[in-house]
Amino acid sequence: MPFNFDHPPDRRAVPALKTHRIVLGEDSDRLFAAGVADMDFEVAPPILDALHARLQHGIFGYEAVPDGLIPALTQWLRIRHGWTVDPNHILRAPNALNSLAIAASAFTDPGEGIIVQPPVFFDFFDIIRENHRTVAENPLILRDGRYEIDFAGLDALAANPKNRLLFLCNPHNPVGRVWTRMELMRLGEICLRNGVLVVTDELHGDIIFPGHRFTPFASLGSRHAANSVTILSPAKSFNIAGCCSAFTIVPDTDRRAHFQAENSRLTVNKNNAFANVAMMAAYRDGGAWLDAVIDYLRENLSLVRTRLDEVPDVTLIEPEGTFLLWLDFRALGFDPGALHAFLRGRANWAVTRGISFGAQGAGFARLNIACPRARLDGALDMLERALDNR
Numbered sequence: 001m002p003f004n005f006d007h008p009p010d011r012r013a014v015p016a017l018k019t020h021r022i023v024l025g026e027d028s029d030r031l032f033a034a035g036v037a038d039m040d041f042e043v044a045p046p047i048l049d050a051l052h053a054r055l056q057h058g059i060f061g062y063e064a065v066p067d068g069l070i071p072a073l074t075q076w077l078r079i080r081h082g083w084t085v086d087p088n089h090i091l092r093a094p095n096a097l098n099s100l101a102i103a104a105s106a107f108t109d110p111g112e113g114i115i116v117q118p119p120v121f122f123d124f125f126d127i128i129r130e131n132h133r134t135v136a137e138n139p140l141i142l143r144d145g146r147y148e149i150d151f152a153g154l155d156a157l158a159a160n161p162k163n164r165l166l167f168l169c170n171p172h173n174p175v176g177r178v179w180t181r182m183e184l185m186r187l188g189e190i191c192l193r194n195g196v197l198v199v200t201d202e203l204h205g206d207i208i209f210p211g212h213r214f215t216p217f218a219s220l221g222s223r224h225a226a227n228s229v230t231i232l233s234p235a236k237s238f239n240i241a242g243c244c245s246a247f248t249i250v251p252d253t254d255r256r257a258h259f260q261a262e263n264s265r266l267t268v269n270k271n272n273a274f275a276n277v278a279m280m281a282a283y284r285d286g287g288a289w290l291d292a293v294i295d296y297l298r299e300n301l302s303l304v305r306t307r308l309d310e311v312p313d314v315t316l317i318e319p320e321g322t323f324l325l326w327l328d329f330r331a332l333g334f335d336p337g338a339l340h341a342f343l344r345g346r347a348n349w350a351v352t353r354g355i356s357f358g359a360q361g362a363g364f365a366r367l368n369i370a371c372p373r374a375r376l377d378g379a380l381d382m383l384e385r386a387l388d389n390r
């Protein structure tokens, strides 16, 4: 089925965060809005149809979880990722960040450490700090243009009994690594040996480029599954972050009870009728659309790669998945403030500052390529002109 990703609706017609003044500032119209991690593509037709049908019903009172939702999710995970999940292990959540926060508060005490591997999704830091836990940083290693886990560093942090939990980003936003089975096994063994619980955020797990394979952490086997909490949702894959909720998968019975008790204490228990309908349609009937999106993203990636090949001072960190590119501007020699001023002021690029992902992101920026190709091409023109006139 053909999909049109070249001419999406105008995001400025609604208060989309990506193009909104609270993210872009007042002079936003001139900017290439490529920061917030959602896509500029209209959603899959089955999702639109399902939402229309639900709207037509005309009553939006309290609702239970539709019978078909959890089977749609488990079937998706089995067929797409070869992971069989017991439906009884799946809990509902309003969004992924909420699950991260509840995991932090349920499984650690105030003051204890949560390990993160920066540069990493900035909300990990906020959640840890706002829950009065301590950030324990195990920075990734950039070796020959590719990020790797520092296993020795992880071992040392995990051995400290104050560090009881790890926030894993799998695949890794912003550096685009799709952790391999071997890497996850090694990480999982270190965590098991040291009694560190793995809380794995797998929101980007569906957007994987050819040649790579997404491994859900809990699919590694029962020992690792028992030591894990998985957080996922179709928000990123199907571009429904504005009308989506999330899932938390907790295989261990005691931990699940503990997580549920925390949910209950915070009364995290309402269902959103539109989220349910959109998610069920996505997982049941959205596969063809998602495959087409991945093809389109590959072409966008190839455009960026080809054009940046001509730009000596900017290096693309080759992504293995996600629609987020990690660009290395360090050769320009700017400090983080000057790089941001250059990108925004000269190139008209509203991208996410590398430094938001941790100190290791200084000199980098994150570019979202889930937009029409012509717009991306125009943005690359603006960058080249800004570099030429530097």
Ligand SMILES: Cc1ncc(COP(=O)(O)O)c(C=O)c1O
Pocket (backbone or CB within 6 Å): 037, 094, 095, 096, 097, 098, 121, 169, 173, 201, 203, 204, 233, 235, 241, 245, 246
């Ligand atoms: C890795 C990761 N986790 C979680 C989120 C946010 O998820 P949610 O909107 O469901 O809270 C994002 C959004 O950018 C993300 O990149």
